[in-house]
Amino acid sequence: MMSARFFKALEEVVGKENVYTDEADRAVYAYDAAVVEPVVPAAVVRPQDAEKLGRIVRLCNDEAVPITVRGAGTNLSGGTVPKSHGVVILTNALNRILELNTEDLYAVVEPGVITAKFAAAVESKGLFYPPDPGSQAVSTLGGNVAENAGGLRGLKYGVTRDYVMGLEFFDANGDVVKTGARTVKCVTGYNLASLLVGSEGTLGVIYKIILKLIPQPQHRKSMMAVFDAVSGASQTVAAVIAEKIVPATLEFLDNFTIRAVESFSRAGLPTDAAALLLIEVDGHPAQVEEDAAKVEGICRKMGARSLRVAQTAQERDKVWEARRAALSALAKLKPTVVLEDATVPRSRIPDMVQAVQDIAAKYGLTIGTFGHAGDGNLHPTILTDRRNAEEWHRVERAVEEIFDRALAMGGTLSGEHGIGLAKAPFMEKETTRASLEYARRIKRALDPKNILNPGKVIGEA
Amino acid sequence: MAGMKDLARLVRELEDQLVVCMRCGMCQAVCPLYAETGREADVARGKLALLEGLSKEMFRDPKGVSQRLNRCLLCGSCAANCPSGVKVLDIFLKARAILAGYMGLSPLKKLILRGMLANPAFFDTFMEWGARFQDLFTKPANEVLGTSCARFATPLLGERHIKPLAPRPFHAELPALDSPAGSSGLKVAFFVGCLIDKIFPSVAHATLKVLQKHGVGVYLPDNQACCGIPAASSGDMTAFKKLVRHNLERFPVHRFDGLVTSCATCTSTIRKVWPVLFAEDGADILDRVRALSEKTMDIHEFLVGRLGVHPEAATPRSDAVPVTYHDPCHLKKSLGVFAEPRELLRANGNIRLVEMAQSDWCCGLGGSFSLEHYDLSSQVGRRKRDMVAATGARILATGCPACMIQFHDRLSQAGDAVQVRHAIELYAEALGP
Numbered sequence: 001m002m003s004a005r006f007f008k009a010l011e012e013v014v015g016k017e018n019v020y021t022d023e024a025d026r027a028v029y030a031y032d033a034a035v036v037e038p039v040v041p042a043a044v045v046r047p048q049d050a051e052k053l054g055r056i057v058r059l060c061n062d063e064a065v066p067i068t069v070r071g072a073g074t075n076l077s078g079g080t081v082p083k084s085h086g087v088v089i090l091t092n093a094l095n096r097i098l099e100l101n102t103e104d105l106y107a108v109v110e111p112g113v114i115t116a117k118f119a120a121a122v123e124s125k126g127l128f129y130p131p132d133p134g135s136q137a138v139s140t141l142g143g144n145v146a147e148n149a150g151g152l153r154g155l156k157y158g159v160t161r162d163y164v165m166g167l168e169f170f171d172a173n174g175d176v177v178k179t180g181a182r183t184v185k186c187v188t189g190y191n192l193a194s195l196l197v198g199s200e201g202t203l204g205v206i207y208k209i210i211l212k213l214i215p216q217p218q219h220r221k222s223m224m225a226v227f228d229a230v231s232g233a234s235q236t237v238a239a240v241i242a243e244k245i246v247p248a249t250l251e252f253l254d255n256f257t258i259r260a261v262e263s264f265s266r267a268g269l270p271t272d273a274a275a276l277l278l279i280e281v282d283g284h285p286a287q288v289e290e291d292a293a294k295v296e297g298i299c300r301k302m303g304a305r306s307l308r309v310a311q312t313a314q315e316r317d318k319v320w321e322a323r324r325a326a327l328s329a330l331a332k333l334k335p336t337v338v339l340e341d342a343t344v345p346r347s348r349i350p351d352m353v354q355a356v357q358d359i360a361a362k363y364g365l366t367i368g369t370f371g372h373a374g375d376g377n378l379h380p381t382i383l384t385d386r387r388n389a390e391e392w393h394r395v396e397r398a399v400e401e402i403f404d405r406a407l408a409m410g411g412t413l414s415g416e417h418g419i420g421l422a423k424a425p426f427m428e429k430e431t432t433r434a435s436l437e438y439a440r441r442i443k444r445a446l447d448p449k450n451i452l453n454p455g456k457v458i459g460e461a
Numbered sequence: 462m463a464g465m466k467d468l469a470r471l472v473r474e475l476e477d478q479l480v481v482c483m484r485c486g487m488c489q490a491v492c493p494l495y496a497e498t499g500r501e502a503d504v505a506r507g508k509l510a511l512l513e514g515l516s517k518e519m520f521r522d523p524k525g526v527s528q529r530l531n532r533c534l535l536c537g538s539c540a541a542n543c544p545s546g547v548k549v550l551d552i553f554l555k556a557r558a559i560l561a562g563y564m565g566l567s568p569l570k571k572l573i574l575r576g577m578l579a580n581p582a583f584f585d586t587f588m589e590w591g592a593r594f595q596d597l598f599t600k601p602a603n604e605v606l607g608t609s610c611a612r613f614a615t616p617l618l619g620e621r622h623i624k625p626l627a628p629r630p631f632h633a634e635l636p637a638l639d640s641p642a643g644s645s646g647l648k649v650a651f652f653v654g655c656l657i658d659k660i661f662p663s664v665a666h667a668t669l670k671v672l673q674k675h676g677v678g679v680y681l682p683d684n685q686a687c688c689g690i691p692a693a694s695s696g697d698m699t700a701f702k703k704l705v706r707h708n709l710e711r712f713p714v715h716r717f718d719g720l721v722t723s724c725a726t727c728t729s730t731i732r733k734v735w736p737v738l739f740a741e742d743g744a745d746i747l748d749r750v751r752a753l754s755e756k757t758m759d760i761h762e763f764l765v766g767r768l769g770v771h772p773e774a775a776t777p778r779s780d781a782v783p784v785t786y787h788d789p790c791h792l793k794k795s796l797g798v799f800a801e802p803r804e805l806l807r808a809n810g811n812i813r814l815v816e817m818a819q820s821d822w823c824c825g826l827g828g829s830f831s832l833e834h835y836d837l838s839s840q841v842g843r844r845k846r847d848m849v850a851a852t853g854a855r856i857l858a859t860g861c862p863a864c865m866i867q868f869h870d871r872l873s874q875a876g877d878a879v880q881v882r883h884a885i886e887l888y889a890e891a892l893g894p
């Protein structure tokens with residue numbers, strides 16, 4: 001498919017040292033963090049600047065070579081697996097924060113900037129960039145935009161989409177497209193930024209992002225509520241929202257997860273509790289105190305066995321330590337971890353927690369559930385061993401049933417992990433055949449040679 | 462060369478450990494090599510995927526995998542930060558042994574590891590000759606650091622600024638010692654380690670002084686051998702096991718209450734690597750390895766943790782010298798020792814501790830890694846040097862002679878007037894003459 005002339009052309013753009021063609025160098029770009037079959041790319045290219053990135057896209061389009069753009073390769077749906085054995089393009093050399101504007105509250109970044117480093121740089125200026133996906137220590141902002149990444153603060157602060165003010169990207173021809181602006185208001189033309197956010201690299205290759213920043217909340221207060229019944233915890237979530245309180249974070253851990261965290265970190269969690277809620281309210285100090293008191297009241301009314309309010313920064317860290325340790329504590333139990341993110345309207349959280357428990361029993365699987373209860377985005381985490389074919393088959397059926405139950409509750413397949421390869425076959429379940437066809441027509445029009453991350457989101461275009 | 466099928470079968474023995482990696486990629490946040498190169502093959506996730514590929518006969522030539530596996534500092538940052546608890550270092554050392562066994566060692570490595578290192582007496586003599594003649598080839602580079610560089614272009618030294626071999630190694634000054642337990646009621650064996658013996662004998666003297674001051678008896682046998690890490694990291698199990706067996710003979714466990722070293726790498730090797738690489742060698746030898754391994758402690762850890770030394774923090778004098786402390790990977794990430802050296806440093810009123818950003822970021826030496834990948838090692842080291850420079854410290858203290866070698870090179874090349882000292886030397890000073 002790819003000629004020697006093509007590889008040479010790639011090398012002429014970025015230099016020989018930035019084109020990887022050895023089998024061992026290519027093999028390590030065959031996977032991401034999703035449990036899907038790895039696919040080895042034909043070559044890997046690491047452009048050093050945006051101009052070179054554009055030339056690489058153009059070259060690939062000229063030769064009809066499929067491209068998959070990769071940041072840190074942490075996505076959980078196979079979006080960075082180069083399904084068509086094409087070229088993987090790395091963005092991690094494009095890692096500059098180009099502008100951090102504290103007067104107009106925005107930043108301009110390249111796609112390879114690490115999320116946590118960016119958030120820290122913003123914080124050092126007294127501002128706040130809220131999206132905090134679990135992989136933020138390594139994930140890139142380009143990847144966050146392409147996947148529309150979420151995190152713990154979705155409930156109050158929204159997700160990546162809510163912070164993208166504008167984008168500059170290359171279309172399939174390698175030509176520059178600009179959309180959005182540095183201004184709060186902008187109605188110049190189609191809102192292409194919204195189309196690109198969450199498109200998983202299928203509609204363009206982003207090289208510049210304008211992100212909205214907000215002032216840092218002055219005050220925050222965290223608490224941990226312990227429940228003897230899952231229903232008490234999930235009804236608390238619904239009641240807090242109904243009371244018109246919007247916590248910054250409202251996280252849930254089920255008994256299995258609590259026990260896994262405790263045996264791993266000995267943090268002193270109540271292992272006999274059915275569920276934990278970790279809650280943080282932030283904002284103006286007076287408002288925070290008032291909200292915290294109300295939340296406390298609701299927790300007690302809903303049957304919380306105990307409630308711990310963090311008084312110091314250390315105690316606050318202690319509250320969140322349990323949540324941060326959840327995934328790794330579960331991951332240590334079995335070799336394969338399937339992290340799902342089917343999401344439901346938040347009032348249906350009690351039903352969804354019950355549904356997951358039923359499904360675990362029905363298929364004889366170990367499932368720990370934790371996640372962002374406040375925004376309806378739970379993470380049922382299936383612990384298994386992929387080498388066990390029979391069990392793996394049960395896992396696949398369980399996953400499908402989790403989708404079905406979430407959809408039946410008016411939910412969605414994926415809150416924040418993306419569709420990628422893993423969930424592409426289920427798209428029609430949630431939407432309609434015509435919706436998919438509509439999306440495919442957009443894709444065909446914008447990318448006639450189907451080179452931009454083919455096979456993702458909408459399946460075969 | 463045996464067939465790829467045989468190699469795949471050997472690597473499959475690591476399968477239960479390999480499958481633990483869920484490819485989350487969190488190792489990218491802490492890998493000192495990845496921070497420089499951005500290459501997935503340089504980070505643990507990539508290397509684990511390559512080993513899995515090898516076990517599935519995915520590659521035509523194992524050489525590519527072997528080369529990439531060797532491009533690793535073995536600093537353990539990834540393992541310490543791994544959400545799934547992948548035993549990365551165990552896997553990499555075993556895999557290096559498998560690949561070296563399959564592909565053979567280079568003649569040069571064979572000569573160095575088996576011909577010299579594995580024969581402690583000959584190695585000592587050879588290095589003593591080196592110390593005598595090194596001035597012919599080197600000239601002073603930085604007065605404060607006491608470093609040298611090559612007089613003329615030589616492939617041996619390249620661009621390096623080295624801390625020269627001591628005129629007399631420690632073992633020539635004090636071949637052996639067997640002093641009874643003092644006021645502490647404890648007696649420890651002292652494992653000197655090659656770098657302290659041959660380059661930093663003052664660290665050994667400081668260690669003995671501290672032990673004596675605290676009433677600890679010392680068992681110091683002569684003819685000690687290397688801990689074996691250069692051999693283990695090259696996958697040379699023959700030389701490695703010969704060295705361990707030699708040391709087991711030199712250190713009979715019933716003679717002392719604990720074994721201390723002032724070298725983070727030696728401690729970590731004896732404690733963590735020995736039992737892993739002897740796991741399948743039969744109960745007799747494994748029991749002996751374990752008995753010594755379990756008794757082994759870092760000097761700071763011994764003083765604070767075992768002896769219960771909690772020196773009163775001195776009020777730094779007004780003209781106290783600013784000191785910054787670098788956490789050796791083999792102390793903090795491997796053994797969880799980081800508070801102890803700082804507690805001892807605070808006992809010295811002549812110095813003032815100033816923490817650097819990311820004090821546990823790897824210095825980039827990685828032992829033989831810096832011989833094979835000097836450019837990359839220097840790149841990591843320069844980043845570390847900048848962290849030190851940002852503190853304005855006049856002394857860099859650490860707990861590992863290998864890190865000390867890297868700091869001598871990096872600080873000297875940057876023209877910094879910063880001394881490099883072992884933390885135990887600064888503590889020994891606080892104890893008076």
